[in-house]
Amino acid sequence: MTSTAARDPIAGIGSRDPIVQIDDLKVWFANRDGIIRAVDGVSFDLQRGETLGLVGESGCGKSVTAMTMLQLIPSPPSVIAGGSIRYNGADLLKFDEERMRTIRGNEISMIFQDPMTSLNPVLTVGEQIAETAVLHRKLGRRAARELAVEMLHKVNIPEPQRRADEYPHQFSGGMRQRAMIAAALACNPKVLIADEPTTALDVTIQAQIIELMLDLKREFGTSIIMITHDLGVVAETCARVVVMYAGRKVEEAAAGELFSAPLHPYTQGLLLATPRLETAPGTRRADRPRLAEIPGMVPTLKGELKGCSFAPRCHKATAICRESAPKLEDRGNGHIVSCFNCGSA
Amino acid sequence: MALTLAQIESRVDTEGRRPWWSFLRRHPLLVIGGVLLVIMALVALAAPWIAPYSPIDMKVLQRLQAPSAAHLFGTDAMGRDVFSRVLWGGRVSLIVGISVSLLATSIGVLIGMVAGFSRMADALIMRVMDSMMAIPGILLAVALMALLRASIETVVIAIAVPEIPRVVRLVRSVVLVIREQPYVQAAEAIGTRFHWILLRHVLPNAVTPLIVQGTFISASAVLFEAYLSFLGAGTPPEIPSWGNMMAEGRAVVQLAFNIILFPGIFLGLTVLSINLLGDGLRDMLDPKIARRL
Amino acid sequence: MFYVFKRILAVIPVLGIVAVIVFLLMHLSPGDPAALIAGDTASSADVERVRHLLGLDRPLLEQFFSWLWRLLQGDLGVSVFTGLPVTTMIGQRIEPTLCLTLLTITFAVVLAVPMGIVAAWKAGTWIDRTLMALAVMAFSLPVFLIGYLFIFGFSIKLAWLPVQGFHSLREGFGPFIKHLILPALSGGLVYMALIARMTRATMLEVLGEDYIRTARARGVGNQRLLLRHALKNAAVPIVTTIGLGIALLLGGVIITESVFAIPGIGRLTVDSVLRHDYPVIQGIVLVVAAVYVFINLAIDLLYTVLDPRIRY
Numbered sequence: 024m025t026s027t028a029a030r031d032p033i034a035g036i037g038s039r040d041p042i043v044q045i046d047d048l049k050v051w052f053a054n055r056d057g058i059i060r061a062v063d064g065v066s067f068d069l070q071r072g073e074t075l076g077l078v079g080e081s082g083c084g085k086s087v088t089a090m091t092m093l094q095l096i097p098s099p100p101s102v103i104a105g106g107s108i109r110y111n112g113a114d115l116l117k118f119d120e121e122r123m124r125t126i127r128g129n130e131i132s133m134i135f136q137d138p139m140t141s142l143n144p145v146l147t148v149g150e151q152i153a154e155t156a157v158l159h160r161k162l163g164r165r166a167a168r169e170l171a172v173e174m175l176h177k178v179n180i181p182e183p184q185r186r187a188d189e190y191p192h193q194f195s196g197g198m199r200q201r202a203m204i205a206a207a208l209a210c211n212p213k214v215l216i217a218d219e220p221t222t223a224l225d226v227t228i229q230a231q232i233i234e235l236m237l238d239l240k241r242e243f244g245t246s247i248i249m250i251t252h253d254l255g256v257v258a259e260t261c262a263r264v265v266v267m268y269a270g271r272k273v274e275e276a277a278a279g280e281l282f283s284a285p286l287h288p289y290t291q292g293l294l295l296a297t298p299r300l301e302t303a304p305g306t307r308r309a310d311r312p313r314l315a316e317i318p319g320m321v322p323t324l325k326g327e328l329k330g331c332s333f334a335p336r337c338h339k340a341t342a343i344c345r346e347s348a349p350k351l352e353d354r355g356n357g358h359i360v361s362c363f364n365c366g367s368a
Numbered sequence: 369m370a371l372t373l374a375q376i377e378s379r380v381d382t383e384g385r386r387p388w389w390s391f392l393r394r395h396p397l398l399v400i401g402g403v404l405l406v407i408m409a410l411v412a413l414a415a416p417w418i419a420p421y422s423p424i425d426m427k428v429l430q431r432l433q434a435p436s437a438a439h440l441f442g443t444d445a446m447g448r449d450v451f452s453r454v455l456w457g458g459r460v461s462l463i464v465g466i467s468v469s470l471l472a473t474s475i476g477v478l479i480g481m482v483a484g485f486s487r488m489a490d491a492l493i494m495r496v497m498d499s500m501m502a503i504p505g506i507l508l509a510v511a512l513m514a515l516l517r518a519s520i521e522t523v524v525i526a527i528a529v530p531e532i533p534r535v536v537r538l539v540r541s542v543v544l545v546i547r548e549q550p551y552v553q554a555a556e557a558i559g560t561r562f563h564w565i566l567l568r569h570v571l572p573n574a575v576t577p578l579i580v581q582g583t584f585i586s587a588s589a590v591l592f593e594a595y596l597s598f599l600g601a602g603t604p605p606e607i608p609s610w611g612n613m614m615a616e617g618r619a620v621v622q623l624a625f626n627i628i629l630f631p632g633i634f635l636g637l638t639v640l641s642i643n644l645l646g647d648g649l650r651d652m653l654d655p656k657i658a659r660r661l
Numbered sequence: 662m663f664y665v666f667k668r669i670l671a672v673i674p675v676l677g678i679v680a681v682i683v684f685l686l687m688h689l690s691p692g693d694p695a696a697l698i699a700g701d702t703a704s705s706a707d708v709e710r711v712r713h714l715l716g717l718d719r720p721l722l723e724q725f726f727s728w729l730w731r732l733l734q735g736d737l738g739v740s741v742f743t744g745l746p747v748t749t750m751i752g753q754r755i756e757p758t759l760c761l762t763l764l765t766i767t768f769a770v771v772l773a774v775p776m777g778i779v780a781a782w783k784a785g786t787w788i789d790r791t792l793m794a795l796a797v798m799a800f801s802l803p804v805f806l807i808g809y810l811f812i813f814g815f816s817i818k819l820a821w822l823p824v825q826g827f828h829s830l831r832e833g834f835g836p837f838i839k840h841l842i843l844p845a846l847s848g849g850l851v852y853m854a855l856i857a858r859m860t861r862a863t864m865l866e867v868l869g870e871d872y873i874r875t876a877r878a879r880g881v882g883n884q885r886l887l888l889r890h891a892l893k894n895a896a897v898p899i900v901t902t903i904g905l906g907i908a909l910l911l912g913g914v915i916i917t918e919s920v921f922a923i924p925g926i927g928r929l930t931v932d933s934v935l936r937h938d939y940p941v942i943q944g945i946v947l948v949v950a951a952v953y954v955f956i957n958l959a960i961d962l963l964y965t966v967l968d969p970r971i972r973y
Contacts, residue, residue, distance in 0.1 A: 128879035
């Protein structure tokens with residue numbers, strides 16, 4: 024397929040049926056000290072029925088990208104400096120508030136990181152789930168409540184009838200996250216954006232939630248954007264992964280390929296920094312390999328960046344890296360990367 | 369309404385430099401309130417020199433005159449020049465405002481410290497404070513004035529007493545919070561003397577909110593003096609105070625509104641400036657308030 | 662249930678201490694209370710009579726307990742000036758004050774809370790700045806000045822409303838309201854400003870919470886977001902302020918009654934102060950404090966309805 028110069032050379036492997044197309048998105052924030060380029064020219068597609076991972080450290084722009092899809096970021100201080108987000112062909116960034124409301128919770132849903140604070144403490148859980156049905160499907164109160172109970176059942180919450188009338192403070196953390204998922208999926212949206220859904224949960228609960236999400240995806244056929252900095256979650260859930268750094272996309276590949284043959288030094292660094300349990304039992308502590316760290320810190324996103332944004336921390340950086348920013352190139356198999364010096368690790 | 373790119377780019381400061389007038393832009397309330405207050409204070413302090421007439425000089429033949437060139441704000445029911453009285457009245461308000469604030473704060477700090485450090489005393493003290501707060505301030509002040517001979521000193525006391533409970537609450541809560549901090553517990557554990565803990569750890573944390581509260585107390589005090597005088601239980605009539613003037617002006621409100629109006633405006637401006645100053649101080653000193661663009 | 666019980670029980674010591682404070686006030690005077698009450702023109706025989714009348718010649722503790730005993734039986738003592746029981750005097754004046762207070766609270770809540778909500782919703786815009794500027798000005802002007810300005814404007818110049826006085830509801834709703842509007846607005850302005858500011862601050866805080874963002878992400882519209890999702894969370898601090906501010910309000914009512922010549926408790930207080938009629942002052946302070954305490958108790962109990970997290 025041919026593509027415009029601004030977009031990636033190849034949108035993705037497999038069936039080329041993108042339900043969401045993000046094209047050169049730029050989202051900037053203005054504060055008294057300057058302009059923060061939180062998202063600075065990011066493009067990727069979400070294929071229908073796929074689970075896409077969006078990976079990067081805190082501050083790399085992944086959450087901003089996601090929230091911009093639903094226009095959830097207040098406009099001062101943010102501004103959309105360019106690009107488009109197409110959902111089924113229509114540019115969401117051009118929708119007015121009223122049209123966006125028909126999309127939110129209905130066609131595209133989002134769940135957030137912290138289940139403790141993401142549910143309204145003075146409304147019952149059932150009311151909060153039923154609300155989407157009332158708003159979008161125009162259901163009556165009783166029908167909506169039944170839907171809420173059914174959703175609670177689908178997310179494996181025991182005694183859903185009783186629980187629907189309870190308040191969030193009566194739920195545990197894992198249960199609250201399930202309730203959030205229930206609310207998000209109540210109207211069977213085509214796209215679910217999950218922003219760090221497991222980060223605030225205990226490890227055992229994390230596994231349950233992930234399994235739940237995969238089951239629901241199979242049942243409802245939702246396309247998912249999984250935003251996380253936890254590569255383990257990515258490995259379990261995602262077919263394809265986009266890696267972001269300092270507001271830009273630096274690598275994109277199928278999950279398996281990314282883990283086995285990462286090309287960008289940042290991705291390589293991330294993988295090396297992941298603690299592993301594979302050392303043989305009995306190995307002395309002194310003999311265990313140290314966690315590799317990526318030296319330096321994420322740059323503040325102010326001002327124009329000359330050269331590759333990762334160059335200051337990159338052990339492979341050369342002169343050209345500091346002079347001009349590398350462009351995204353396809354290295355085959357839909358594996359896209361932006362680096363002058365990438366090759367094998 | 370969404371910002372445009374052009375709007376953002378025009379707002380960005382050049383890097384690093386913070387011109388002095390950016391302080392003005394960032395803390396408008398503080399500056400306006402502060403400047404206004406300083407002006408009012410200077411005017412009041414300069415009264416003996418700038419007042420055209422003596423404030424107590426009665427010229428009965430010239431009573432109830434409308435504002436004119438000779439008498440900027442007119443004359444009152446006893447022929448006294450309203451403008452001069454307004455200027456002199458400012459001194460009473462200043463004195464009352466500052467004295468009440470200092471008195472209520474110092475007593476409040478003492479009691480609050482005791483309440484914070486002694487569990488037993490705390491229960492009793494807080495009950496008493498709650499009870500004091502159950503009585504409307506004006507009512508309590510009025511009741512106190514009923515027992516005391518009217519003078520500026522007694523007015524100050526009568527107004528300060530109802531303000532004490534709020535100071536006590538503030539100090540007590542600061543003490544309680546600070547005492548729970550690990551570094552204070554560590555200090556106590558190694559045997560640091562009590563007064564040292566007080567000075568080094570507790571007081572510095574209390575100073576900022578006390579300053580803000582003290583400012584609001586003085587605004588309240590200036591108003592209360594007016595209220596007490598209006599009700600006839602305030603500053604003795606021989607001393608010109610804004611409250612007194614307005615109280616006397618009641619009788620002739622339909623004939624000469626200026627007698628109530630001018631002291632009222634000055635009073636309002638003074639209290640407003642103190643309130644703005646207090647708001648500005650609070651915004652500036654409280655790091656939790658998010659900065660705006 | 663336990664919470665309710667605890668709250669009710671907590672009221673008793675507070676009232677008790679108010680009683681002690683009120684009792685002690687008379688005895689805290691540096692001079693001779695009997696002389697002060699009898700007045701400057703009294704002869705020493707008069708002073709002795711007053712002293713005996715008020716029981717000031719008996720030991721302090723005995724005075725306190727007999728006073729307390731009478732208090733618990735509903736006897737607030739006898740006015741030095743009129744000789745009537747204090748309860749009667751208060752009873753005669755309570756209707757105007759009650760009407761004025763209730764009307765003022767109604768105005769305040771109905772006007773100030775929406776103002777605060779609008780200011781929070783439009784935070785940073787000129788609407789917000791104007792509303793908050795008005796609020797600060799309302800705080801800063803003395804109540805009686807506002808009252809006189811209103812009188813000057815509405816009663817004298819425009820002649821829309823009467824200058825002063827009070828008409829009971831029994832005499833018809835029209836005159837009742839017409840006589841009470843200006844007093845309610847001028848006395849209540851400070852109270853309104855307080856509530857508006859608190860509402861705005863609380864709503865701003867709530868609107869910044871995660872669950873509001875989550876609700877928006879589900880497609881909840883602005884109006885519903887404000888009223889159903891945000892306001893309910895803000896209700897507790899707002900209602901608390903409404904309750905605590907009543908002390909401020911009652912102070913304003915006292916002044917307003919003076920300005921608008923309304924024959925209520927406020928006027929009675931002023932008159933009694935001028936006459937040094939101490940038993941009446943004591944009685945008023947007690948009644949007012951008790952009312953305040955009970956209103957705040959009612960609000961505490963209201964919390965259990967407003968916030969499901971507060972049960973016991």
